[in-house]
Amino acid sequence: MGDMILEMRGITKLFPGVKALDSVNLAVQRNEIHALIGENGAGKSTLMNVLSGVYPHGTYTGQIIFDGYECAFKSIRDSEKMGIAIIHQELALMPNLTVGENIFIHNERARYGIIDWSETHDRAKQLLTKVGLQENTHALIRDISVSKQQLVEIAKALSHNVQLLILDEPTSALNEEESNKLLELLLGLKRDGITSIMISHKLAEVSRVADTVTILRDGATIETLDREDISEDRIIKGMVGRSLVDRFPKRVPAIGGVVLEVKGWNVYDPSIADKKVLTNVNFNLRKGEILGLAGLMGAGRTELAMSLFGRAYGTHISGTLIKDGKEITLHTVKQAIRHGISYATEDRKQAGLNLEADIRENITIAGLEKIARNDVIDANQEIHVAEDFRRRLNIKSTSILQRVVNLSGGNQQKVVLSKWIFTEPDILILDEPTRGIDVAAKYEIYSIMNELVATGKSVIFISSELPELIGMCDRVYVVNEGKIVGELEGQEINQEAIMKCIMRSSSKEAV
Numbered sequence: 001m002g003d004m005i006l007e008m009r010g011i012t013k014l015f016p017g018v019k020a021l022d023s024v025n026l027a028v029q030r031n032e033i034h035a036l037i038g039e040n041g042a043g044k045s046t047l048m049n050v051l052s053g054v055y056p057h058g059t060y061t062g063q064i065i066f067d068g069y070e071c072a073f074k075s076i077r078d079s080e081k082m083g084i085a086i087i088h089q090e091l092a093l094m095p096n097l098t099v100g101e102n103i104f105i106h107n108e109r110a111r112y113g114i115i116d117w118s119e120t121h122d123r124a125k126q127l128l129t130k131v132g133l134q135e136n137t138h139a140l141i142r143d144i145s146v147s148k149q150q151l152v153e154i155a156k157a158l159s160h161n162v163q164l165l166i167l168d169e170p171t172s173a174l175n176e177e178e179s180n181k182l183l184e185l186l187l188g189l190k191r192d193g194i195t196s197i198m199i200s201h202k203l204a205e206v207s208r209v210a211d212t213v214t215i216l217r218d219g220a221t222i223e224t225l226d227r228e229d230i231s232e233d234r235i236i237k238g239m240v241g242r243s244l245v246d247r248f249p250k251r252v253p254a255i256g257g258v259v260l261e262v263k264g265w266n267v268y269d270p271s272i273a274d275k276k277v278l279t280n281v282n283f284n285l286r287k288g289e290i291l292g293l294a295g296l297m298g299a300g301r302t303e304l305a306m307s308l309f310g311r312a313y314g315t316h317i318s319g320t321l322i323k324d325g326k327e328i329t330l331h332t333v334k335q336a337i338r339h340g341i342s343y344a345t346e347d348r349k350q351a352g353l354n355l356e357a358d359i360r361e362n363i364t365i366a367g368l369e370k371i372a373r374n375d376v377i378d379a380n381q382e383i384h385v386a387e388d389f390r391r392r393l394n395i396k397s398t399s400i401l402q403r404v405v406n407l408s409g410g411n412q413q414k415v416v417l418s419k420w421i422f423t424e425p426d427i428l429i430l431d432e433p434t435r436g437i438d439v440a441a442k443y444e445i446y447s448i449m450n451e452l453v454a455t456g457k458s459v460i461f462i463s464s465e466l467p468e469l470i471g472m473c474d475r476v477y478v479v480n481e482g483k484i485v486g487e488l489e490g491q492e493i494n495q496e497a498i499m500k501c502i503m504r505s506s507s508k509e510a511v
């Protein structure tokens with residue numbers, strides 16, 4: 001046994017109708033990066049919420065030993081005083097406050113009740129330098145990127161003289177370059193003596209930086225792996241209870257004629273009148289095809305998808321849409337749905353779901369016309385539809401009346417897919433459908449995509465994870481700076497070819 005900074009012994013946590021944690025044990029060595037791995041719903045975030053005081057002492061059973069002391073945290077404030085800081089997947093920053101204010105919120109630099117703003121911003125600059133961020137401490141949080149906000153959260157944690165830093169899916173909203181910088185920062189903090197617990201579904205990242213991996217399954221500890229035993233195959237087997245020989249389900253493509261053509265598509269930013277977001281975009285989609293859109297964050301993929309979906313994004317939109325050989329005009333989301341086009345957003349929590357509603361209501365909301373007579377919903381038919389999708393998509397829940405907010409991320413994503421599949425689209429646009437979910441849930445979503453195209457539907461698949469575009473797509477269009485800069489098909493689709501398209505187009509723009 002080495003120098004142990006944390007032990008969690010026999011942690012059990014109950015929610016109504018479910019045992020989220022069942023006698024979980026976790027041991028973390030001082031000055032290591034410890035990865036916590038498991039399927040969605042395995043109990044990872046729940047365990048960290050117990051540790052950090054989000055779920056206070058008395059709402060669970062078991063012991064927490066931190067830095068040699070048994071702890072009974074009643075709140076996050078209590079855990080912060082001991083040197084524990086947690087950064088949640090949904091960042092907890094105040095968008096209308098400055099970077100400096102956010103770093104020291106609830107930890108103000110004050111004397112006699114009066115905030116010393118000079119000390120606040122001077123110290124904030126020092127902390128930003130430590131995390132490698134060059135940013136004006138007077139800038140508003142809402143005006144900086146998500147990757148920069150992530151670094152501000154870490155600076156905020158460091159302001160509390162943190163000993164143990166907990167990060168829940170820290171790279172889920174970052175591109176590859178930003179993710180690499182964050183991982184290098186964690187390694188740097190380790191060299192400075194800070195211990196980290198990282199929850200992540202990105203197994204390549206875990207294999208790269210973790211000293212130790214603890215695997216949870218169904219609320220129980222399965223095993224802890226030391227550095228020399230860590231491999232993606234070993235982790236997957238522990239997570240799902242079996243080996244996944246192939247990460248992507250097999251499919252024999254049966255691709256038909258062109259179902260959608262987009263010609264000369266131009267879109268302007270709705271908040272900046274003269275800023276053009278998409279320029280002369282041209283592409284086509286075939287029946288029974290999975291078509292990928294690849295590109296760096298900010299390339300314009302989401303803006304393209306939303307503008308096509310009944311002009312849900314953009315202004316001064318021009319260009320031509322041809323579906324099944326006929327030109328169509330879509331001014332609203334309702335018109336898009338009626339023309340057989342649906343869009344599953346990348347932001348399931350804010351825009352894809354009503355988190356306080358139940359599974360049944362979320363599944364049927366976009367297609368109420370299908371289960372209503374004279375504007376009155378047929379409750380029995382609604383129940384039948386929801387139960388059918390719960391079974392078909394293997395949504396793990398207590399019932400269709402369970403609130404969506406209480407589902408794991410993977411099961412929330414299946415509810416989003418159910419909602420849009422229920423509208424019976426000819427074309428389903430999936431925007432980052434596997435973001436923040438585990439490998440087993442990803443495989444299920446890939447299988448759903450394959451089932452859809454096997455019935456003659458078509459899928460437009462947006463993803464920042466190049467391996468899944470390569471593994472799933474029949475063709476890929478590469479998007480950069482609001483333009484289509486490359487088209488790859490079949491064996492041409494690989495990471496090098498995609499990045500070449502991006503780099504060549506960026507070079508031309510610079511000339």
